[in-house]
Amino acid sequence: MARQFSITRLPGFGAIALLTFVLLYLPIIILVVFSFNANQSQSIWGGFSLRWYEAAFQNQQVRDVSIRSLWLALVASGCATVLATLAALGTTRVSRFKGQTIIYALINQPLMVPEVVTGIALLIVVAFLKVQTGYTGMGYLVLAHTAFCIPFAYLPIRARLETMDRTLEQAASDLYASHFQAFRYITLPLLVPGILAGFMLGFVVSLDTVVITEFVKSAGQDTLPTYMLGQLRRAVTPEMNAIATLFLALSLCVVTLFFIVTSKRG
Amino acid sequence: MASDPNQQTERHGWKWLLSTPALIVLVLAASGPLMIVIVYSFLTPGNMGGVAWEFSTDAWFRVFFRRDIFDPENVTVNQAHLAVLWRSVWLSAQTTVICAVLGFPTAWFIATRPPSQRTVWLFLITIPFWTNLLIRTFAIQEMLRNNGTINTALLWLGVINEPIPMMFTDFAVLLGMAYVFMPLMVLPLYAAMDKMDFRLVEAGYDLYASRIAVLRHVILPLVKPGFIAGSILVFIPSIGAYVTPRVLGGGQKMMLGNLIALQFGQGRNWPLGAALAMVLLIITITALVLYLRAVNRQEAKRDG
Numbered sequence: 089m090a091r092q093f094s095i096t097r098l099p100g101f102g103a104i105a106l107l108t109f110v111l112l113y114l115p116i117i118i119l120v121v122f123s124f125n126a127n128q129s130q131s132i133w134g135g136f137s138l139r140w141y142e143a144a145f146q147n148q149q150v151r152d153v154s155i156r157s158l159w160l161a162l163v164a165s166g167c168a169t170v171l172a173t174l175a176a177l178g179t180t181r182v183s184r185f186k187g188q189t190i191i192y193a194l195i196n197q198p199l200m201v202p203e204v205v206t207g208i209a210l211l212i213v214v215a216f217l218k219v220q221t222g223y224t225g226m227g228y229l230v231l232a233h234t235a236f237c238i239p240f241a242y243l244p245i246r247a248r249l250e251t252m253d254r255t256l257e258q259a260a261s262d263l264y265a266s267h268f269q270a271f272r273y274i275t276l277p278l279l280v281p282g283i284l285a286g287f288m289l290g291f292v293v294s295l296d297t298v299v300i301t302e303f304v305k306s307a308g309q310d311t312l313p314t315y316m317l318g319q320l321r322r323a324v325t326p327e328m329n330a331i332a333t334l335f336l337a338l339s340l341c342v343v344t345l346f347f348i349v350t351s352k353r354g
Numbered sequence: 355m356a357s358d359p360n361q362q363t364e365r366h367g368w369k370w371l372l373s374t375p376a377l378i379v380l381v382l383a384a385s386g387p388l389m390i391v392i393v394y395s396f397l398t399p400g401n402m403g404g405v406a407w408e409f410s411t412d413a414w415f416r417v418f419f420r421r422d423i424f425d426p427e428n429v430t431v432n433q434a435h436l437a438v439l440w441r442s443v444w445l446s447a448q449t450t451v452i453c454a455v456l457g458f459p460t461a462w463f464i465a466t467r468p469p470s471q472r473t474v475w476l477f478l479i480t481i482p483f484w485t486n487l488l489i490r491t492f493a494i495q496e497m498l499r500n501n502g503t504i505n506t507a508l509l510w511l512g513v514i515n516e517p518i519p520m521m522f523t524d525f526a527v528l529l530g531m532a533y534v535f536m537p538l539m540v541l542p543l544y545a546a547m548d549k550m551d552f553r554l555v556e557a558g559y560d561l562y563a564s565r566i567a568v569l570r571h572v573i574l575p576l577v578k579p580g581f582i583a584g585s586i587l588v589f590i591p592s593i594g595a596y597v598t599p600r601v602l603g604g605g606q607k608m609m610l611g612n613l614i615a616l617q618f619g620q621g622r623n624w625p626l627g628a629a630l631a632m633v634l635l636i637i638t639i640t641a642l643v644l645y646l647r648a649v650n651r652q653e654a655k656r657d658g
Binding site: 111 | 376377386462485488499502503536618624627634
């Protein structure tokens with residue numbers, strides 16, 4: 089036999105798989121490459137230049153929306169992580185109780201309901217509150233993003249709690265540690281990777297959220313994604329590629345960190 | 355206390371109260387507003403957007419039908435709405451099929467790499483999943499525009515003389531959705547293959563089955579749960595898509611999400627928007643219920 093018979097080989101599958109990978113990455117690579125283009129075009133190469141990055145950094149509006157996006161993602165994801173940690177502690181390792189299904193359904197609702205439906209639902213409530221209270225600050229966006237991030241933060245924290253070795257806590261109790269001491273010195277340190285992972289997922293999700301922000305924001309509260317969405321309607325320059333590339337780089341860093349944190353076991 | 359602490363469950367007592375802060379936020383910013391959408395779908399539109407607090411089923415009526423302005427007795431099917439509804443379902447179904455056709459070989463490819471390489475390939479699939487959906491849609495727009503990458507390349511090669519208009523078509527929306535949702539198909543398929551016992555494939559070949567026979571009678575039935583999970587994970591965000599059809603489909607090739615948003619913007623018909631949102635939610639929940647039933651059937655078959 090010229091070639092060994094492999095049970096896992098299916099003809100053509102490798103080619104299709106590689107094609108899929110190329111299709112997944114080619115548009116992103118082209119987008120990144122043309123952010124370094126020296127001329128106005130996003131498809132004809134005119135030499136290497138950083139002029140579009142310079143333009144993006146000097147664009148006051150881009151700076152404003154980027155800072156707002158980062159601030160919102162940090163605050164919302166931070167709040168969501170605290171709430172999700174409490175919720176995970178309250179819902180894992182317990183015997184089944186009445187209302188458990190309702191709690192799970194509530195926590196996971198933002199994952200199941202289409203974002204546009206959540207968006208218009210919030211629009212209705214926020215529009216009413218804005219008229220009634222006169223308050224038009226960032227509070228609405230923080231609340232909306234926090235709620236949306238909770239299920240994403242909850243998943244890794246809960247997973248961590250469920251796979252944790254509980255003999256350690258048992259040992260602490262045997263050594264006369266109080267409930268609080270056992271939690272503070274045993275459970276919480278062991279839970280840290282889950283909490284970090286939850287925070288990073290929440291952060292990325294909040295940064296990505298465009299539909300909900302679009303419906304909830306007041307005038308002058310654009311985030312980076314809603315700003316980009318608005319700009320895409322007109323003819324865009326490679327400045328948009330530069331902004332997108334920086335945004336991609338940030339997401340990539342957080343996702344890589346997430347992988348490192350979650351792949352270290354124990 | 356002889357039992358293994360890892361198996362113990364505490365009596366819940368008041369422990370669940372720890373979840374109340376999260377639940378309050380979720381009720382305020384997720385389920386509460388959703389209930390209000392149901393209420394709004396039964397109200398009368400206000401003059402300048404918003405609603406008038408008068409009960410009406412007109413919004414629901416107008417989801418599917420329309421009345422002639424001059425002759426209110428003349429009721430016809432609302433072609434425009436049904437066209438958007440149909441396009442949403444049809445494009446989402448096509449997206450799911452494209453993702454499955456490309457995703458299955460991709461997942462198989464990853465699952466059959468040596469374990470050390472698998473992590474890298476998986477990471478490569480996961481990165482697009484966690485990178486901004488808007489940016490990926492923007493990347494596709496750059497490919498498809500009249501002076502975008504594809505047209506520029508084809509013009510340069512001399513294949514075409516003038517750019518092929520691809521933006522603002524069903525094709526653009528379909529391509530964009532397949533592109534952004536692909537990882538959601540590959541990941542569950544991979545998970546199913548990872549659990550698969552490859553000795554069964556070997557047994558198939560030992561019994562003189564052809565590659566196609568092994569694929570059909572051994573592999574596909576074993577990874578079916580992955581297909582079902584992947585399909586639901588692709589179909590649900592597709593049917594509710596807003597950003598991708600807005601950017602790539604524009605005003606002409608709207609999907610349900612865009613039609614809903616329109617009622618809260620220029621349309622100024624909030625009750626109609628609320629009713630349309632409920633229609634979208636009902637489709638989503640139906641898909642989820644069908645999925646759960648399929649999962650239960652699979653489990654029953656395995657146990658039985």
